[in-house]
Amino acid sequence: MANAAWSDKMLQLLRRMNNFYSPGSCRASCCRFEIAGQQVGWIRPQFASVLSRYPEVFSPPQAGAISLCQGLDSYGSRSEAVDAVLQTVRQEASLSCLRGWRDEKYEVMPRFCDPPLMWMERAATSLFGVKRYGVHINGYTVHESGELSMWLARRSPTKQTYPGLLDNLAAGGLAAGIGIKRTLVKECEEEACIPEALAETAQPVSTVSYTYEDEEGVFPESQFVFDLELPPDFKPRIGDGEVQDFYLLPIDKVKELLVTDEFKPNCAMVVLDFLIRHSFIEPDTEPFYQEFITGLHQTL
Template identity: 25%
Template sequence: MPPPPNKFLDLITPFDNVRLDFEQNFSPYYRFHLSPDDPRPHGFIHPNTVSSMPWPPSVTIDHDAQTVTIASPPSPSSSSPAARTQHINRSIQQAIDSAIDADVFPHLRAQHSEPFLIPGARGPGPVHVERFAATLFGTATRGAHMTAFVRGSPQERGGLRIWVARRSRHLATYPGMLDSTVAGGVLYVYDMEMPPDVLPTPGDDEVERFELMGPDEVISRMEAGEFKPNVCPVMVDFLLRHGIVTPEEVGPGAYAEICSRLRRTLPVPLVPDQAE
């Protein structure tokens, strides 16, 4: 008999829907290699993306091995570590530029975005991929979410309330939805306890307003689909760490599963060099 549905597992599953043994059983995805000399995959690319991406000549695709690899620089004079890094960045950017020019992927919105570091790439310099294109290459990305909260609310579960941002209705992505107090692109999660008399105010046109909510209201509005989807695991993690959601409430088995799935080991390197 299958286990009963769990609302907290339902909230994190859209962002943790990869099988636990994905590193060994990654089909149908293609492993993305930054160099023939680096056996570590730095991303996993869907076959539809592999076939649609206008790859430059410097990228080699092996359909039998299911790999997409940036070839070594063609000239011996380009074999220095710095030159190899430039070659990798140039190859990635050429693919993105061609995809944007041809408007191949609608979510790129035919425009460029800020560079995101690909963690784990061997130096000496950083390897980047544009933010909106990072999902196409299946690379790890980093960003920050901060949840600001106020204590001293005995009527609320856990005795606290959370400052929730309402996104501007003019944003291209998730307009008008509820968001973390502060956020920006594995995520680093921060809490900030604020005194009751400090009120956050929008500093740009990306936030419409801030609302102070109790944990139960946050939970119900997440269930109602009012929150930007990737904020839900951040909020669930906050509720667990502050003892607001407990093993007794969700069941010890589900609680352990939620905790482990919020802290998965990723199948891509996160440090610059793990060479054997």
């Protein structure tokens, strides 16, 4: 049977990463964020009061929703108007997430398959509770014995978020105008010095989706997950400095590390998905198997 303490810790991690759905979360007090009549996010009351100072961009809350003003009717006009507000308020102490301004544009749309309605600075997305997308790559090696080991990265101690924690082999957010496969190749090259030809052999296998809230806002996220089998003699190398080291570890060790404070939480979810898909976690021996599956695929 599964280790009960391990299973409990993993279940707690999944609950933390989906705490926006929990009783007592801020969800009940949030306004929907709508553009052209379509919901694209969630705005908490504290931030709604900031937006009320800009009635030329944001309409007053109505029927539980805050909308962009009707005159902002194009991708460009919406993006520029919202960005101008954010540039004005980014120094306010209460908006701590904007201190991490990245000059990265993220698309805003109701669903991934919908045309984007505007772009928004990455650091601001949690204030509006808009969905963010990323690409995560599980790197692994199959030894001659048939045993499988996984490559993990340790984040640089200077990273803006989760410094020094364990991470997937490579990962990155999906910036406006850049496709999923292109992001995968770019992140593999930049973070782990994986040649393009090898990176392109990665297989799309899953998405991992969750929504959590913390002091910086609401984070609905969905990660496009790829598995990349690397030759036994290949070793990733540090590229752009976002990673301080790489480790090739047996699956039992990876599994053990998943529920420790050493692992970046959403990356632990991506590895959990890998363990389930590769039958390292099975329903006969893991009592929370269904809860794990549900916790990895929560969508609004």
